[in-house]
Amino acid sequence: MLKIDNITKRFGEHIAVDNLSLQIPEKELFGFLGGNGAGKTTTFRMILSLLDPTEGRILWNDEKISYNKSHLIGYLPEERGLYPKLKVKEQLIYLAKLRGMPANESIKSLERWLERFEISHYIDKKVEELSKGNQQKIQFISAVLHEPKLLILDEPFSGLDPINVEMLKKAVIDLKNDGTSIVFSSHRMDHVEELCEHICILREGKAVVQGNLQEIKQSFGKKNIIIHSEDELQFLQEVEGVLDYKATMQGCVLQIEEERIAKNVFQALQEEVFVRKFEIEEPTLNDIFIAKVGEKYE
Structure with missing residues (x-):
């Protein structure tokens, strides 16, 4: 050791x-x-x-x-x-x-x-x-x-x-x-x-x-939601508990403050658009690094 x-x-x-x-x-x-x-x-x-x-x-x-x-x-x-x-x-x-x-x-x-x-x-x-x-x-x-x-x-x-x-x-x-x-x-x-x-x-x-x-x-708390949809998704920035919104070619990636916020996001989507993919994932090491160090390395 x-x-x-x-x-x-x-x-x-x-x-x-x-x-x-x-x-x-x-x-x-x-x-x-x-x-x-x-x-x-x-x-x-x-x-x-x-x-x-x-x-x-x-x-x-x-x-x-x-x-x-x-x-x-x-x-x-x-x-x-x-x-x-x-x-x-x-x-x-x-x-x-x-x-x-x-x-x-x-x-x-x-x-x-x-x-x-x-x-x-x-x-x-x-x-x-x-x-x-x-x-x-x-x-x-x-x-x-x-x-x-x-x-x-x-x-x-x-x-x-x-x-x-x-x-x-x-x-x-x-x-x-x-x-x-x-x-x-x-x-x-x-x-x-x-x-x-x-x-x-x-x-x-x-x-x-x-x-x-x-x-x-697991202890970081914040989660990411990957959403694929051909519709406009910027309105999700207004959902309470959404910390960050990033547009992607397939839709967007949201960062939420805790997992329970995903239910609110999903309900907002159901009322507005057609969704092909909705997936909750653990934060990446890059997310944690940025939060703790404040610098991004690609």
């Missing part, structure tokens, strides 16, 4: 992380969310012991993470760190060696990952000759080549097209199912919602939401 115990990080007068406490179970995929400057990357660097907390402590399996545990940890930073002039094979073998992995094992592992990501033909290419998306795949492979037990991914899907995003998501899920504990951040709410059971949303270094995602949704 990764335990973050009342950590604070100050840079002069600036508080980057403010009294953060979390427990992240083993073999789980945990999501960190927040806008720019929220404290995600600083938290990751403290987990890795690249930065020391000003206050508090971080323990993994009841021990402080130090250099002698580096072979058990993988890290994909938001700011990429590949050597552009090195060939892919040379680079990956070198990075694996830094993690204590024998060359023969690293060659087998890198060949397996290159094949999985459909880039085996780039093994002898210089990194600078690869597209941004393929460089991102190499960066990911460098973080998992040595089969870490704890994997930290900072914006892992950045720069990837939808097909390659799905490829990497499948790899992340497989690593988790094989027993790797994974902590990752993303500005894409849909990725976090799809992959994570537990989350933490940071705002100005403080945790404003944390816990089980489904429980967070």
